[in-house]
Amino acid sequence: MTAGKKRILFVDDELGVLQGLERMLFEMSDDWDMHFVDGAERALAELSSRPFDVIVSDMRMPGMDGSTLLAHVHDEHPNVVRIILTGHSELEATLRAMPVAHSFLTKPCKPATLEEVVRRSLELQSLLQSDSLRNLVGGVAGLPVRPQVYTQLTEAIADPLIEMGAIARIVSADVALSAKVLHLTNSAFFGAKRKFVSIEQAVSFIGIRMLRKVVLAAEVFSAFSPKQSLGGLSLDQEQRHGLVCAGVARKLAPDPETGEYAFLAGMLHDVGKLVLAMRAPQLTRKLTRQRVVGQSFPPETEEEITGTSHGRLGAYLLGLWGLEHLVVEAVAFHHHPGVVKSSKFDLPSIVHVADALVHAIENERAGRSADVLVDRAHLEALGMLDKLDDWHSSARELWEREPG
Numbered sequence: 001m002t003a004g005k006k007r008i009l010f011v012d013d014e015l016g017v018l019q020g021l022e023r024m025l026f027e028m029s030d031d032w033d034m035h036f037v038d039g040a041e042r043a044l045a046e047l048s049s050r051p052f053d054v055i056v057s058d059m060r061m062p063g064m065d066g067s068t069l070l071a072h073v074h075d076e077h078p079n080v081v082r083i084i085l086t087g088h089s090e091l092e093a094t095l096r097a098m099p100v101a102h103s104f105l106t107k108p109c110k111p112a113t114l115e116e117v118v119r120r121s122l123e124l125q126s127l128l129q130s131d132s133l134r135n136l137v138g139g140v141a142g143l144p145v146r147p148q149v150y151t152q153l154t155e156a157i158a159d160p161l162i163e164m165g166a167i168a169r170i171v172s173a174d175v176a177l178s179a180k181v182l183h184l185t186n187s188a189f190f191g192a193k194r195k196f197v198s199i200e201q202a203v204s205f206i207g208i209r210m211l212r213k214v215v216l217a218a219e220v221f222s223a224f225s226p227k228q229s230l231g232g233l234s235l236d237q238e239q240r241h242g243l244v245c246a247g248v249a250r251k252l253a254p255d256p257e258t259g260e261y262a263f264l265a266g267m268l269h270d271v272g273k274l275v276l277a278m279r280a281p282q283l284t285r286k287l288t289r290q291r292v293v294g295q296s297f298p299p300e301t302e303e304e305i306t307g308t309s310h311g312r313l314g315a316y317l318l319g320l321w322g323l324e325h326l327v328v329e330a331v332a333f334h335h336h337p338g339v340v341k342s343s344k345f346d347l348p349s350i351v352h353v354a355d356a357l358v359h360a361i362e363n364e365r366a367g368r369s370a371d372v373l374v375d376r377a378h379l380e381a382l383g384m385l386d387k388l389d390d391w392h393s394s395a396r397e398l399w400e401r402e403p404g
């Protein structure tokens, strides 16, 4: 881990731009140790000589461009957060950068925007305390998409008459696709003025033509290959768990707006398990062996084996991808909603209950004991414990509706 000031590396081929950045960000020099280099080769040399927390690179540079540079950083220094500055006309290069860049900013970039994106990335680092854990997440380009959903999506986008709603339904049927579509649409490159929480709105904002380009060009949208190991996790089961949790969480929410957030947080709450399974299948196998059937990984064992929790791993990735803070927070603390000091039944608690109910139903269906393992003291304190039975019945209905 980098001690003291956070270290940021800025890369551009034009010295004038670098000097401009230096002037523009001068006020941050108390908190940030900023280095400015002209060119990708120099950046790689700099990264090899000392640790950095964040890299901000221009896209268009002679020789190695920003996208190729970030691909190297992804491979060689995955713990470094990768931000790219691109022009609106650089769509193709931007698509190449999609698997390897965490944030996309468009030029000219306002100092406040750049500062905020760098600051937010640095704040997220407090979720994962060690470089090795950040390496684990930083090496993720995309999450595993279920092959049948991937096929549906590629067929749908090839259909000139397809409607937006149909595409949104396909994307929403897969946790990995949903997360990545929100990554794209929430990036400044596409010019959204706000963060999307609803997949439907995100898909209609990006448009079918653009989505077609992205799906065909970006390798992040590739189907999960059965040859890849997920450390004993079943992708189908994990996905069904996420999708049912999404529906249950929306049902538990006190109002429709919270419901949108709850749906997304419920859907994505366990992406950290997928991250762990993809990047550390052996550790995952240890965990899946030790888990009580029908329950999540036991938190103490998980902490001991991985040094963190799947909640934090997932939250770190989704945070780097620019997803809404409330969703990221709920993902981080879905097993410990009490960590977030709140006297309301809000997102972390909603996802916590939805998760526990869905686990109970999964157990019921498998003929095992079906206790709802919620933090009862926490729910009691919020005055919501007496609702649990009703919620359980609604959750059963939603489970039946979600195809297995």
Ligand SMILES: [Fe+2]
Binding pocket: 269, 270, 296, 310, 311, 334, 335, 355
């Ligand atoms: Fe979980």
Ligand SMILES: [Fe+2]
Binding pocket: 241, 269, 270, 296, 355
């Ligand atoms: Fe879960």
